[in-house]
Amino acid sequence: MLSKKQALLFFLGGTILFSIIFIAMSIDTVSKGIPAHTHEENMTAQVIHGRVLWDENNCMGCHTLMGEGAYYAPELTKVYDRVGPDVMKAILTSKVPWAPHGRKMVAYGFSNEDAEGLIAFLKWVGEIDLNGYPATPPLKNRLK
Amino acid sequence: MKYKSQKVAYWAFALSMLLIILQITYGFIQAFAHLGYDGLHEWIPFNTSMAVHKNLLVVWILSGFMGAAYYIIPDESDNELFMPILAYIQLGALAVVGVIAVAGFHFNWWEGRKFLEIPRELDFLVVVDVLLFLFVILMTLWKGKQRTTTAMILSVGLLAAALLYLPGMIWFDNHALDSFFRWWVVHLWVEGVWELIMGGILAYLLIKLTGVDREVIEKWLYVIVGLTFLSGILGTGHHYYYTGAPSYWLIVGGIFSALEPLAFMGMALFAINMYNKGEKRHPNKTAVKWTLGTAIVSFAGAGLLGLAHTIPQVNLYTHGTFVTAMHGHLAFWGAYGMIVFAIITYVMPNVTGRKIYNNALGNYAFWISLIGMLGMVSAFAAMGVTQVNLERRLGLDFMTVQQELHPHFWVLVITASIFTVGILLYVWNFMKYGLPTDEAIGMEDEFRTI
Numbered sequence: 001m002l003s004k005k006q007a008l009l010f011f012l013g014g015t016i017l018f019s020i021i022f023i024a025m026s027i028d029t030v031s032k033g034i035p036a037h038t039h040e041e042n043m044t045a046q047v048i049h050g051r052v053l054w055d056e057n058n059c060m061g062c063h064t065l066m067g068e069g070a071y072y073a074p075e076l077t078k079v080y081d082r083v084g085p086d087v088m089k090a091i092l093t094s095k096v097p098w099a100p101h102g103r104k105m106v107a108y109g110f111s112n113e114d115a116e117g118l119i120a121f122l123k124w125v126g127e128i129d130l131n132g133y134p135a136t137p138p139l140k141n142r143l144k
Numbered sequence: 145m146k147y148k149s150q151k152v153a154y155w156a157f158a159l160s161m162l163l164i165i166l167q168i169t170y171g172f173i174q175a176f177a178h179l180g181y182d183g184l185h186e187w188i189p190f191n192t193s194m195a196v197h198k199n200l201l202v203v204w205i206l207s208g209f210m211g212a213a214y215y216i217i218p219d220e221s222d223n224e225l226f227m228p229i230l231a232y233i234q235l236g237a238l239a240v241v242g243v244i245a246v247a248g249f250h251f252n253w254w255e256g257r258k259f260l261e262i263p264r265e266l267d268f269l270v271v272v273d274v275l276l277f278l279f280v281i282l283m284t285l286w287k288g289k290q291r292t293t294t295a296m297i298l299s300v301g302l303l304a305a306a307l308l309y310l311p312g313m314i315w316f317d318n319h320a321l322d323s324f325f326r327w328w329v330v331h332l333w334v335e336g337v338w339e340l341i342m343g344g345i346l347a348y349l350l351i352k353l354t355g356v357d358r359e360v361i362e363k364w365l366y367v368i369v370g371l372t373f374l375s376g377i378l379g380t381g382h383h384y385y386y387t388g389a390p391s392y393w394l395i396v397g398g399i400f401s402a403l404e405p406l407a408f409m410g411m412a413l414f415a416i417n418m419y420n421k422g423e424k425r426h427p428n429k430t431a432v433k434w435t436l437g438t439a440i441v442s443f444a445g446a447g448l449l450g451l452a453h454t455i456p457q458v459n460l461y462t463h464g465t466f467v468t469a470m471h472g473h474l475a476f477w478g479a480y481g482m483i484v485f486a487i488i489t490y491v492m493p494n495v496t497g498r499k500i501y502n503n504a505l506g507n508y509a510f511w512i513s514l515i516g517m518l519g520m521v522s523a524f525a526a527m528g529v530t531q532v533n534l535e536r537r538l539g540l541d542f543m544t545v546q547q548e549l550h551p552h553f554w555v556l557v558i559t560a561s562i563f564t565v566g567i568l569l570y571v572w573n574f575m576k577y578g579l580p581t582d583e584a585i586g587m588e589d590e591f592r593t594i
């Protein structure tokens with residue numbers, strides 16, 4: 001029968017072993033994987049400006065980006081391809097709430113510069129290699 | 145209770161009670177906004193109610209953990225708390241920082257990082273506050289007459305939780321890197337060190353409530369927390385499938401997160417077995433219910449419902465949908481909400497000296513909140529499945545699908561109301577116990593297992 005000491009060794013051994021593996025994988029991901037997948041060389045000052053605004057206004061409190069966030073407003077990973085920069089700019093600079101189907105977005109009324117920063121940021125996100133996410137809807141072509 | 149300073153626990157629990165009611169209130173604001181009733185949009189837009197709902201959850205659970213530690217550590221180490229005045233200051237400061245943070249969310253003062261919305265300026269205050277808490281706990285343990293496994297596991301969990309908050313405070317220009325380290329905090333908390341804290345509290349309750357030998361309970365505690373880390377550390381990978389990290393996380397995250405339910409299954413079997421093995425029966429039957437309840441519901445919510453969408457091929461379609469909300473609600477309630485309610489239920493008679501633990505009110509609170517939560521989770525499940533099929537599989541527009549979810553949101557509102565009734569009954573019962581009193585010192589013998 002397992003003794004208390006053996007149980008302690010199981011706990012410590014497993015924790016230490018898997019922590020080391022996790023940290024080693026994380027180092028690889030942070031130093032090589034994410035910079036390559038996100039095309040870090042394309043992260044211009046404008047993209048970073050947009051990233052700061054994304055953070056400051058808690059956009060993921062309603063939207064999802066890379067599938068992360070809240071489920072009140074649309075997923076924005078591919079929004080640049082989906083609606084294009086002109087519509088995005090109109091929404092971001094609007095002084096009245098954008099409200100598709102009555103669901104209101106905060107009317108941020110961003111300046112031109114801020115809106116362009118956010119658009120550049122979302123364009124950059126759209127180009128990240130996300131291992132196949134978001135998937136093309138597999139049943140879309142079956143709809144007649 | 146044995147020591148006067150254990151009374152601090154009461155105030156931590158009272159803070160938890162207050163905050164859970166606020167959390168639920170903001171949850172209703174969110175549900176009604178989803179249904180189109182967003183009359184508060186000007187003052188409380190959805191991202192505000194979301195940030196408040198999530199952060200209050202974190203704070204009330206942490207406050208519950210702190211209360212548990214303030215009660216358990218003196219008992220286990222056979223010693224008064226070290227400088228209890230610091231414990232009162234720490235709790236007061238936590239409440240003040242919490243109020244400032246929540247108020248700030250209404251004035252666009254936050255960071256858009258799910259679960260970690262508290263702005264970095266306040267993060268430093270949180271760190272100071274947690275250091276103060278750890279100082280009191282670790283000094284008590286240090287000066288104590290004994291160091292039990294239960295107390296050590298609980299303290300290591302609390303210490304690790306504090307350390308893991310730090311990676312979330314680093315700024316990254318790269319959004320994907322920010323997301324990567326955000327999960328170091330959130331995942332390694334809820335599927336890592338918080339389970340250590342939960343395991344420690346659960347072991348303490350089982351020792352007290354079943355009368356089973358401490359050595360047996362603590363041996364299995366090691367096995368369970370061992371399983372938690374064995375699966376949970378590399379299981380972090382399930383957050384890295386589709387967020388800009390390399391594809392090796394799909395394999396590693398998929399395999400190890402599929403093992404995560406094992407730890408929760410271990411916890412459920414452990415609690416049930418210890419209860420059956422115990423020949424003594426504790427008079428506080430409601431505390432026994434919450435204790436067994438948390439072990440079983442956490443297995444269902446965190447274990448099984450997590451498994452339901454953790455495989456990469458499934459997660460490709462469920463990632464970022466209400467399927468996550470389904471899992472999140474039962475996991476948080478089962479694992480962390482219910483363990484906090486379990487320890488409160490056990491502690492209240494001991495700190496107030498009032499033996500009203502088996503009244504109908506406490507019993508109804510348990511069953512009504514449980515039924516309400518299971519109903520809410522069913523509503524989220526129906527939403528999630530509908531959303532996945534219509535939006536992700538058929539490719540319908542986001543808002544078109546959202547409107548198809550309205551019937552499920554009405555079910556959510558009804559079941560959440562049932563849950564709220566359960567919680568209000570619990571809080572009412574909490575208030576009926578009255579304030580902690582020195583007269584309760586030494587009365588614990590009357591509450592021992594018989």
